[in-house]
Amino acid sequence: MRTLKDAKIGSTVRVVKLCGKGPLKRRIMDMGITKGTQIYLRKVAPLGDPIEVHVRGYELSLRKSEAENIFVEKA
């Protein structure tokens, strides 16, 4: 399965599953990335990391290492 890290910039994906546990997973979910949420990949930072996504009507940035824990499918 693909993760958010591998998704193309400019594409929209849907969250299938979040792996892991603890503070990081809770933080990602607190910010509104939950199962079934649509995510639009806005851009990648000039140095190649982190990435910026549009989720639930606002802009969120996260590192690629964090995006790796979010499994997605094409929306």
Place this chain on the structure above:
Amino acid sequence: MEIKVALAGNPNSGKTTLFNSLTGSNQYVGNWPGVTVEKKEGRLKGNKDVLIVDLPGIYSLSPYTLEEVVTRDFLMNEKPDVIINLVDATNIERNLYLTTQLAEIGIPMVIALNMIDLLKNFGDDINIDKLSKEIGFDIVEVSALKGTGVLEVATKAVELAKRKEKAIPVHKFGSDVERALSQIGSLIKNRDDIPDELLRWFSVKLFERDKKVIEQLKLSGDISDKIEKIISDIEKMHDDDSESIITNERYEFITKVVASTVKKHRGNMTVSDKIDRVVTNRILALPIFALVIFIIYFISVSTLGTIITDWTNDVFFGEWVTGAAATLLTKIGTAEWLSDLILNGIIGGVGSVLGFVPQMFLLFFFLSLLEDCGYMARVAFIMDKIFRKFGLSGKSFIPLLISSGCGVPGVMATKTIENEKDRRMTTMVTTFIPCGAKIPVIALIAGAMLPDYAGLVAPAVYFIGIFAVIVSGIALKKTKLFAGDPSPFVMELPQYHVPSVKGLWVHMWERGSSFIKKAGTIIFVSSAVIWFLSNFGISGGSVGMVEGSKSFLGMIGGFIAPVFAPLGFGTWQATVATFSGLVAKENVVATFGIFFGLGNEIIEDDPTLLNMVAQLFPSVVAGMSFLIFNMLCAPCFAAIGAIRKEMASGKWTLIAVGYQTLLAYIFSLIIYQVGGLLIGALTFGLGSVAGIIALVFVLYMLFRPNPYLKKDLKM
């Protein structure tokens, strides 16, 4: 009777603006006990009985971040009478997520729906009555920026507080989760420490396996087992952990509510999105960032800022205040020693620090501007990749850069870093960057010891400063103090907006004035102490004014000097100069001037001084070792005062200053001993062994595997 109102909401929801319009200038800023999180309180305008506590901006009440824990503890233990929950209408789904958690605490609550005018500009619309019914709390429309609806919200909150009804949450999760929660509820019902209105809160927390709540309730083994069985059944069904199930359920509820109450006609791109497309563009982002930083640095550090600082130091304190005080003191016939204490010790010491205040205000103005308009979050976005390698945050760039001008505002700029570990680390390392006051010292030592290569010494010192920051970041990350999983970066990039003049002013004033108050006291005392020690000593059996090596400071210097012998500068002069550098780094030059009978008005490129200093140090490496020690060791008292203020802890201040001095010692030891061996100034001996051990130790700290790193790196 006093009414306590808690103001809660997400970061960037306009909470500070609302707090300012609720309280006016009637505020008190402090810290939450024991942590570096800022606590603001104020009295409601026009009603002194109402105390408003501004809680930290948070997204959730999870037990993982400091801000969230502080908020949770405050709400649970201090039981405010009512909560005002500020919700940003333009970002309603994520904002309501916190609302569903606050709803379970049992405290009456009113929702202040902010930025609804902006939402309507987008072409969206909210059915407020319906929303209020579904969420279960009254909603008041406000515009924190324009100040509309603020009075209504306050009135509503006071009314709710007086009614003293407990709030019972109305939101519901999926039926299977609700069933599990009520099963848990019936197991813990009828306990004295669980009132009815908190039954859902405790059931949810137990379901989430919240450690704090489990500890607090001390459930019997039998009940714990039953609860565990309920949870693990649901976890199997949902194929997820219970904490995530609850988060999911909250958002499911919100998605449903928002779908039926908010009409979206919004296009894809707002003005903010368009700005951001340029500003954090892959190609343009770095040039734009460099330009922004250049403008700020140019105005507040190199041009206008320096002019203001020089004027305050030389004219305002140097001539006006000192002059007026001198005249006054002579007029009233003050003893010579006392006027010297007041003029040179206190006005000189405090003045040299307060001289930075106007410049700091200028700098804080720019920082507030960056933060309030939304660019600061982009700085972190752009710089994160580089800085996280050293255990710092992308936002650490700003304090480090400012420190090249002056460490005091540099340390204070760490306030913009949210994560406490990152903030503490940045505070500890930022003064390694040579500041403006260190430049005369560099010029003096370079001119005395390496006159032919003086131009190369300054860049080398800057390089060593940056190197010290990097080494510290990498090494400290692996120590117990800073160990732990890297803090999640997951960060909101708020909408750009034009900051309000009033907001900027409040922001700037808060930072500037708190420095004057808190740092002022430590500087006042320490300047007076150093003045006393350097001017007094025992002469003829009693304490009196003496000079040089006979002063207390000279004696202390002579006593401590052997400590610096392994670094190549174990003389009392070099030791005392180092101590006097604690008042202000440029004092090192004046102190040498006094010792060599050249007076304290000496400039750093005076040939006689250069010659004398050159004779003080036995070799080039000894001089360089002295220079590096003075660059890296504890900064001046003003900066230590700022560190104390930002760390909000005496212990952490000691750790920071102790660490800096230790690092300076190790670096200087390596430079003197290993460097001396390499250029043939020293022969192999015990010192060389110590130097080599120090070098190996530094390399070990840099390259050893992280003992605190868990095997499963991912989450």
